[in-house]
Amino acid sequence: MQDWKKKLSSYLEKTDDSLDLMMQRLRNSLNLYKPLHIVPYRSYGTVNRLYLKGRVLANKGVTSAADNDSLWKNLENMYRRFESDEVRDATIKVNFQEQEHTISTDREGYFVLNIEPSTPLELEDIWHEMEVELHAADISSFEPGVKAKAHVLVPPPDAEYGVISDIDDTIVLTSATDVLMMSKHVFLNNARSRLPFAGVSAFYRSLQLGRNGKRNNPFFYVSSSPWNMYDLLHDFLDINDIPAGPLLLRDFGLMQNKFFGSDHMSHKFKEIQNILLTYPHLNFVLIGDSGQQDAPIYKEVIKEFPGRIICVYIRDVELPDRAEIVNVITEELKGTVDMILVKDTATAAQHAAETGLIYQEEVQKVEEQKDIDTSDAPGTTTTQPPAPISKDTRGSRN
The missing domain is CATH 3.40.50.1000 (HAD superfamily/HAD-like)
Structure with a gap:
């Protein structure tokens, strides 16, 4: 039973990867990619290691919530969230404590990075900011200068729980x-x-x-x-x-x-x-x-x-x-x-x-x-x- 699951999983993984790559190439050839943006996720770490995760996606124009948004507007935004166009093999540069770290996105546009601080962290505040920049992407709409701020939580030593x-x-x-x-x-x-x-x-x-x-x-x-x-x-x-x-x-x-x-x-x-x-x-x-x-x-x-x-x-x-x-x-x-x-x-x-x-x-x-x-x-x-x-x-x- 486990062998059957592994074989099917392997097949599905390869199929999924091939489809994703084909769709990215098709969208790119038709110039359908919107301007790109970086979505850094709030993450966590310690004084010795900070964990950063995020994603590079086509910007579908999901708007900020307003009190008077209609049901149709909410549904439209939700559709845009789930009809995401991820950017694989993009190069990300992360700047923290005057050091630069480089990483690539995976097949679904995610990037994950573990950073070891070069100098001791100031723990008066529990949040630590990093600058994330999209350095390169094999996408026709790519333009340099796309940046975002990422925030990583580090609990202070006097946190009670x-x-x-x-x-x-x-x-x-x-x-x-x-x-x-x-x-x-x-x-x-x-x-x-x-x-x-x-x-x-x-x-x-x-x-x-x-x-x-x-x-x-x-x-x-x-x-x-x-x-x-x-x-x-x-x-x-x-x-x-x-x-x-x-x-x-x-x-x-x-x-x-x-x-x-x-x-x-x-x-x-x-x-x-x-x-x-x-x-x-x-x-x-x-x-x-x-x-x-x-x-x-x-x-x-x-x-x-x-x-x-x-x-x-x-x-x-x-x-x-x-x-x-x-x-x-x-x-x-x-x-x-x-x-x-x-x-x-x-x-x-x-x-x-x-x-x-x-x-x-x-x-x-x-x-x-x-x-x-x-x-x-x-x-x-x-x-x-x-x-x-x-x-x-x-x-x-x-």
């Missing part, structure tokens, strides 16, 4: 268990019209603040959403004043390592595993929902990394059979790690205060934000403008 959070149905309404409703929420909304769960921004900010008052606890967002959704999710976090953090999404395709075995559970487990291995001296809070496989994934994380998980919050999506799965796992973990099935963020905040993760007075702020969010008219996220977000935590949008 880190937070790893799911996105869909954890911080934003997606209805992932209902295909029709999920399609409506995902394809017909934008970063401004998609709704965060009531009080989630205040709760996450309280966890970022912690008890040392420095607001330097790092956040990581792990999702099975495709990388094509990166700009929408990036903007959603910023617009709703939810702490910035690396977005670790998933690539869809026929490649060998994606066609078999790279399901929702294995993708999220691998990303969380990488984070915990990167920061062996930092413990974590895990946040997810009961709609998919978050509780079983987090249980496996707890087993592999004993003593590293402080607690787990699972938002109840109000499906009894899914809640029962969480309750069973909660009993299995009893005496080891608290896994709390919560109806709302205020309940999670109260538990966090009782266990010393946040200040008690933060609970009231979460409750107040929850009431504001709940009372808002449809299509809005808050009756008050969110607090300003500093430039260095926003990452780059091209």
Whole structure:
């Protein structure tokens, strides 16, 4: 059975590669490529090594979200995101600490680079900026001077803990268990019209603040959403004043390592595993929902990394059979790690205060934000403008 899968995967990989190369050559010969742009992804690293990932694509003209965007406009933008034209074998130059690093994009336009800082990092801020430049590409529309800013998170040594959070149905309404409703929420909304769960921004900010008052606890967002959704999710976090953090999404395709075995559970487990291995001296809070496989994934994380998980919050999506799965796992973990099935963020905040993760007075702020969010008219996220977000935590949008 495994031999059959390997042979089919190898065949699909070669076919996919040939089709991609043929389509790039065809688009290029017809001069169909739009101006090119670089999409750097918020990433993470340590004082000894910074990890950078991004993609080179044709610029399809996806517009920034506006409050008055029509459903058709949102659908058009979503189509442009998924009908992406990647640029393979492009040369990327990355400048950091006055040193230049060169790398090429792979067959799907991705580039990945590990950089060892030449001088010690200044850790007053958790974000570190790099300049990324498109140096060469075998595309007719290529023009020199295409640049972007990439941002890499490095937790400071006095961070109290880190937070790893799911996105869909954890911080934003997606209805992932209902295909029709999920399609409506995902394809017909934008970063401004998609709704965060009531009080989630205040709760996450309280966890970022912690008890040392420095607001330097790092956040990581792990999702099975495709990388094509990166700009929408990036903007959603910023617009709703939810702490910035690396977005670790998933690539869809026929490649060998994606066609078999790279399901929702294995993708999220691998990303969380990488984070915990990167920061062996930092413990974590895990946040997810009961709609998919978050509780079983987090249980496996707890087993592999004993003593590293402080607690787990699972938002109840109000499906009894899914809640029962969480309750069973909660009993299995009893005496080891608290896994709390919560109806709302205020309940999670109260538990966090009782266990010393946040200040008690933060609970009231979460409750107040929850009431504001709940009372808002449809299509809005808050009756008050969110607090300003500093430039260095926003990452780059091209």
